[in-house]
Amino acid sequence: MKHFLAYPLAGLAVTGLACTSLPAMAQAMTTVSPNAIQPETTLTISAEAEVTASPDVAYLTGGVVSEASTAQEALRQNSVDMAGVYKALEGAGLAKKNIQTSDFSLQPVYNYPENEPAVLTGYRVSNQVMVKVEDLDNVGSIIDTMVELGGNTFNGVSFDIQDSSELQNEARRKAMQEAVARAELYAEASGYQVARIVTISETGGYRPQPVGRMVMAEASMAKSAPTQISGGELTVSAGVSVVFELTQ
CATH class of the missing domain: 3.30.70.2970 (Protein of unknown function (DUF541), domain 2)
Incomplete structure (x- = not known):
């Protein structure tokens, strides 16, 4: 008999503990500040920049x-x-x-x-x-x-261009500067300020290799009219995608 009575008492004790904890949890939930669960205001900007240089x-x-x-x-x-x-x-x-x-x-x-x-x-x-x-x-x-x-x-x-690393970095700097300038513009227009940068990701870049203009002279005129080749300019580009946090 003692064993049978012990189980209901334990169940009542647990139930009572659970019931007494509900008001405390409800009170804690009502005191949470709305700002703590409000998602941050962010702005995503994608920008690209180009730098030109002569081929070598x-x-x-x-x-x-x-x-x-x-x-x-x-x-x-x-x-x-x-x-x-x-x-x-x-x-x-x-x-x-x-x-x-x-x-x-x-x-x-x-x-x-x-x-x-x-x-x-x-x-x-x-x-x-x-x-x-x-x-x-x-x-x-x-x-x-x-x-x-x-x-x-x-x-x-x-x-x-055999070594375009510095040109690529210059394009990256210009792309980042463009992203920051546009973020500040959007923030000002909407009554916000740029608080910080949340993430930065590079969206790629390219360095095309245009085909040069080649004028083949006739064999009989080769000495007086040599083949003309024009290298022109190459474009090195970079792109970034930046997420900014805005604050009022």
């Missing part, structure tokens, strides 16, 4: 495409003409590390008569190199010499 390096891609009735002959002709291309690059003072084969292929060439099976007519060999040129004034003359000594294909010229 050019990359040109070109080489030789040869066709012959047999694969061996096409390869032989291509090798002879490519030797001239490499001679031109060596004569321009380019280091071997700045010359890289970008494409090499040997493919059959077919003729497709109407309503007839394809006919093998020969073979085509393509050997292309990508060349890094740090003296931009010599890009045009290098192309001319490559053509003169055997090159017959060019796939364009692109430009770059």
